[in-house]
Amino acid sequence: MQDSRFTPGMLIGLVLCLGLMFCAIFASEIAPHDPDRQHLAHRLEGPSEEFPLGADKLGRCVASRIIHGLRPSLGLAVSITAMAALVGTLFGVCAAYFRPLDALLMRITDCFFAFPGFVMALITISIMGPSTTSLVIALGLPGWPKYARVVRSKALALRECGYVEASRAIGAGPLYILRYCILPGVLPSVVTISTLGIGSKVIHIAGLGFLGLGVQPPTPEWGTMLIKGIPVLEAAPHISLSAMAAISVSVLGFTLLGEGLRNMLDPRSNLSDWRKMQTVS
Structure with a gap:
């Protein structure tokens, strides 16, 4: 162990x-x-x-x-991962804490899960054209659902903890509880997934560059x-x-x-x- x-x-x-x-x-x-x-x-x-x-x-x-x-590869990988983590974390904590929104937010998440991520990236870049902006959007869109799922499961457990119940009892509002009680508890999982995700994003960026849809010449890029x-x-x-x-x-x-x-x-x-x-x- x-x-x-x-x-x-x-x-x-x-x-x-x-x-x-x-x-x-x-x-x-x-x-x-x-x-x-x-x-x-x-x-x-x-x-x-x-x-x-x-x-x-x-x-x-x-x-x-x-x-x-290294600059386009790591810079874009970190930016894409940060965007996916932010969107996924917001979806996850909102779905867990605001129960009436849970079904709607999770069905939206399932819709994104239904499409293969790299195929979605290829379609997005084909529509928008090769550029740094389209690359961030194309790889960020299919990346956030996994964060939403993990964060939701963690937040569901945290919202039943004693210190969250105590915060509600003393009149703390939802934003206070989300910021100071739930987010600190889900951040370790987000950090871990994000670190692992940067490596996969480097591969995706290089793969799109290999296909001519990534960072465009004359900028040095590993896939190109x-x-x-x-x-x-x-x-x-x-x-x-x-x-x-x-x-x-x-x-x-x-x-x-x-x-x-x-x-x-x-x-x-x-x-x-x-x-x-x-x-x-």
Whole structure:
């Protein structure tokens, strides 16, 4: 059975996430070259001292483009996750506390659950056109229902707690109870799901970029780099492999951090998992 202390996996995830964020913030200082500058004499050149991860077919530094690609990938992933968490949390707490609204809000949530998220994103971007705004809306719309479901279940349990009943007894209004009694209790679950969700959003952003529907050139983006490197995969595999490695490291970091936060913030889930394992064994 796990406990709620720091685990090696969580520590690795935290280091990876902090390192990625540091590189994204100081990309201009860390990158060895301008990501858009062309060095045609070095096109498709492999890794070297001057170009640590080689150069692409236009002679641009792959390492510089990978580092600058952190900004749209992580920036958009965090923005999309924050929007989904905010909408889902509002739906969840309102459905749990204001019981007459529960059926209506949950049926709206079920309608969004009925559509595959990535398909909905493709349809939204096809209608709105490729842009940063459409990307945020397209990936944020299918993301909030899972927050609503989890928050509602947590809030339903919290609204029956003694301190909530005591707040009602002394005349506290619904907004006060939601803000000071229920929201603090559901935030650990929201933080955990959000951290895990950032990794999945990085994959979705790269997937849309791979299809040409994500962040548009000349902005460096990992999915676009991946598809651009496929035609020259045999001659210059470092282009696609570098983009794949960047995506994998990002997803790994946020997944490990999210799992660690789940273990720390919700120890009861560990007890439940342990009991299930004992039953199976």
